[in-house]
Amino acid sequence: MVDDPRAGGPGGGPGTLEPTPGGERDWLRFRDDPAPDEPVVTLDTFLDQSNASSVLIEAGDDVRRLAPVLDRVRLVEIDFPKFRDGRGFSSARVLREMGYEGEIKATGEVLVDLIYFMRRCGFDSFAPHVPLDRAEVEAVLNRYPHVYQHAADAAVPIWQLRHG
Amino acid sequence: MYKYDQYDQAMVDARVEDFRDQTRRRLEGKMTDDQFKPLRLKNGLYLQLHAYMLRVAIPYGTLNSRQMRKLAHIARTYDRGYGHFTTRQNIQYNWIKLEDAPDILAELATVEMHAIQTSGESIRNISADQYAGAAADEIIDPRPWAEMIRQMTTFMPEFSYLPRKFKIAVIAAEADRAALRWHDCALRIVQNEAGEIGFEVFAGGGMGRTPFIAYRIREFLPTDQILSYLQAILRVWNRNARRDNIHKQRMKILVHELGEDEFRRQVEEEFQHFLALGEDFPQAEYDRIAAYFAPPPFETDLSEEIDRSDPDFALWADHQVAAHKAPGYAIVNISLKPIGQIPGDISAEQMELVADLAERYSFDELRATHAQNLVLPHVRKQDLHAIWTALHEAGLGEANLDLVTDIIACPGLDYCSLANARSIPVAQKIAERFADAERQKDLGELKIKISGCINACGHHHAGHIGILGVDRKGTENYQLLLGGSGDEETSQAKITGPGFDEAGIVDAVERAVERYREIREPGERFLDTYRRVGMDGFKEAIYG
Numbered sequence: 134m135v136d137d138p139r140a141g142g143p144g145g146g147p148g149t150l151e152p153t154p155g156g157e158r159d160w161l162r163f164r165d166d167p168a169p170d171e172p173v174v175t176l177d178t179f180l181d182q183s184n185a186s187s188v189l190i191e192a193g194d195d196v197r198r199l200a201p202v203l204d205r206v207r208l209v210e211i212d213f214p215k216f217r218d219g220r221g222f223s224s225a226r227v228l229r230e231m232g233y234e235g236e237i238k239a240t241g242e243v244l245v246d247l248i249y250f251m252r253r254c255g256f257d258s259f260a261p262h263v264p265l266d267r268a269e270v271e272a273v274l275n276r277y278p279h280v281y282q283h284a285a286d287a288a289v290p291i292w293q294l295r296h297g
Numbered sequence: 298m299y300k301y302d303q304y305d306q307a308m309v310d311a312r313v314e315d316f317r318d319q320t321r322r323r324l325e326g327k328m329t330d331d332q333f334k335p336l337r338l339k340n341g342l343y344l345q346l347h348a349y350m351l352r353v354a355i356p357y358g359t360l361n362s363r364q365m366r367k368l369a370h371i372a373r374t375y376d377r378g379y380g381h382f383t384t385r386q387n388i389q390y391n392w393i394k395l396e397d398a399p400d401i402l403a404e405l406a407t408v409e410m411h412a413i414q415t416s417g418e419s420i421r422n423i424s425a426d427q428y429a430g431a432a433a434d435e436i437i438d439p440r441p442w443a444e445m446i447r448q449m450t451t452f453m454p455e456f457s458y459l460p461r462k463f464k465i466a467v468i469a470a471e472a473d474r475a476a477l478r479w480h481d482c483a484l485r486i487v488q489n490e491a492g493e494i495g496f497e498v499f500a501g502g503g504m505g506r507t508p509f510i511a512y513r514i515r516e517f518l519p520t521d522q523i524l525s526y527l528q529a530i531l532r533v534w535n536r537n538a539r540r541d542n543i544h545k546q547r548m549k550i551l552v553h554e555l556g557e558d559e560f561r562r563q564v565e566e567e568f569q570h571f572l573a574l575g576e577d578f579p580q581a582e583y584d585r586i587a588a589y590f591a592p593p594p595f596e597t598d599l600s601e602e603i604d605r606s607d608p609d610f611a612l613w614a615d616h617q618v619a620a621h622k623a624p625g626y627a628i629v630n631i632s633l634k635p636i637g638q639i640p641g642d643i644s645a646e647q648m649e650l651v652a653d654l655a656e657r658y659s660f661d662e663l664r665a666t667h668a669q670n671l672v673l674p675h676v677r678k679q680d681l682h683a684i685w686t687a688l689h690e691a692g693l694g695e696a697n698l699d700l701v702t703d704i705i706a707c708p709g710l711d712y713c714s715l716a717n718a719r720s721i722p723v724a725q726k727i728a729e730r731f732a733d734a735e736r737q738k739d740l741g742e743l744k745i746k747i748s749g750c751i752n753a754c755g756h757h758h759a760g761h762i763g764i765l766g767v768d769r770k771g772t773e774n775y776q777l778l779l780g781g782s783g784d785e786e787t788s789q790a791k792i793t794g795p796g797f798d799e800a801g802i803v804d805a806v807e808r809a810v811e812r813y814r815e816i817r818e819p820g821e822r823f824l825d826t827y828r829r830v831g832m833d834g835f836k837e838a839i840y841g
Binding site for chain 2: 192193195216217218219220222223226230244246247250251253254266269272273276277278279280281282283284285291292294295296
């Protein structure tokens with residue numbers, strides 16, 4: 134059994150972390166490089182503007198269209214208009230499969246219980262509409278000891294652990 | 298059968314804690330019911346009319362006596378002393394308290410069971426031929442692949458929020474006992490001319506309000522590429538499915554709208570991509586899993602004789618016993634359709650008896666079937682009489698497999714918040730009307746399937762005779778359908794005409810059945826006669 138992570142999981146005990154004074158919830162960004170500050174533009178605009186570096190992927194956009202211009206992308210924001218719309222999970226994983234290593238940020242209706250799976254799909258920052266509880270996020274991220282399959286993260290699937 | 302290793306156990310234990318935490322947050326008001334709903338659904342917990350319902354997964358319908366005894370214990374401790382086997386080879390409990398659900402999951406985890414992805418917009422329990430590993434007509438036991446698919450599709454990150462539910466079935470025989478082509482994705486193991494085995498792949502089937510029979514999208518897929526192929530199907534669907542209308546989001550709608558060829562093209566393109574990523578489990582993992590499904594140590598030189606001197610036993614043996622691949626052995630079907638009872642229901646005491654029989658006579662193995670019955674897969678023919686005696690004494694000795702009283706029915710308006718009409722009383726009344734054993738035997742194979750609303754959980758589209766309960770200006774009304782099938786010659790039932798009230802539908806079924814008796818040709822089942830004469834051959838008899 135997993136111990137109750139709220140009793141003091143990695144990085145902090147119970148309680149809600151307030152957003153930093155700038156309003157930025159840095160603890161929801163899992164990258165070391167400076168956050169890109171250029172505003173995002175829609176996919177169509179991004180493909181038209183050769184100097185843009187941040188792009189917004191809306192549910193229904195095909196991220197494979199970014200393939201020819203991937204080297205100038207620094208931030209991809211993938212929007213979840215509602216949590217029931219899971220297209221963004223595929224978008225993130227496809228981006229990672231294309232070799233994109235820049236930031237992928239989830240925006241919109243991002244629920245704490247989906248963050249673990251989003252991390253596995255390659256999301257490395259989160260800007261949900263409704264603030265999340267830090268202890269809950271950490272509990273969720275640390276809950277599962279193993280994974281059954283490859284995704285866009287480095288986790289080694291169980292079948293691989295079994296056979297060395 | 299499969300046994301968890303430390304990894305499988307750790308995952309199930311973690312899920313218990315995960316769900317315990319989610320339930321706590323809901324009970325403390327930290328989550329709205331709207332936010333909690335998809336989380337509990339992905340763990341099999343529905344809010345029904347009167348209470349929560351918990352659906353427990355029985356992967357590919359296989360379970361052992363220890364698991365069955367635990368199911369009995371849960372029925373007795375947390376429910377009202379019974380459980381209900383479903384059309385996905387699962388079991389559900391209808392009277393669960395939310396605060397008990399995490400403890401029930403913890404109990405299940407001690408016997409390698411769970412409720413992961415048994416409902417909600419997720420990849421559901423993999424179903425399979427209930428005779429897998431025992432059937433005389435199968436090419437190979439399909440369950441090792443079903444288990445691999447179970448593992449790969451458990452907590453699959455990319456498909457965390459699918460457009461709708463996704464159902465997979467796997468069989469390995471020509472005869473289809475799993476309603477294959479009514480699934481979102483169905484796999485049939487076949488052998489090619491070179492003697493290699495592979496999967497024939499079907500996609501885009503499903504019942505519900507817009508029924509479709511799955512298309513064959515691949516004639517032959519090497520078995521070691523199945524996980525890549527499945528991911529390709531899921532990604533094409535997840536990326537392209539509509540999200541604007543919950544009734545149009547099943548994969549069947551996408552396959553239909555894109556067209557079979559375009560869907561296949563996209564899947565093949567994505568498949569090549571996944572193959573290159575190395576997603577498939579290696580041969581060593583197949584071998585590890587397959588070892589658990591090695592045939593049990595069958596005895597040799599057993600007698601093929603069955604002493605039929607007891608006529609009640611002989612009747613039961615004629616209907617409930619199927620051919621086994623090992624000489625001297627048989628497959629026993631246990632009817633959960635005693636006349637006048639609720640189809641699929643079983644008491645805790647009956648579960649324990651069945652567990653005892655499995656342990657003593659069937660190498661500790663049991664199966665649940667999509668027709669809501671149970672199976673003892675490996676019994677010696679010489680033990681059949683003893684098994685029948687025990688079943689008979691426990692009220693489980695009904696001899697009606699695939700007969701007119703072996704009815705599939707959804708829980709209907711007695712339990713379900715989606716239902717428009719009751720299903721259970723209709724099933725009970727029909728069974729009572731046709732209870733006479735001679736009459737049932739004379740009518741032969743006749744599959745009646747009853748749904749209490751258009752969501753079709755009672756499989757009415759696949760019934761030789763289907764019944765659909767609807768709400769007509771505030772009163773329950775039942776439509777009659779004929780000609781459906783879930784076997785290897787899958788077909789969709791058609792509506793006969795105007796509906797009936799509850800008493801009327803039983804009479805209408807009887808008129809259809811009597812019409813069949815009048816016009817059948819020698820050897821014809823009800824379905825064969827319907828296919829020969831069509832709806833016109835029945836309509837006048839039904840409506841006069």
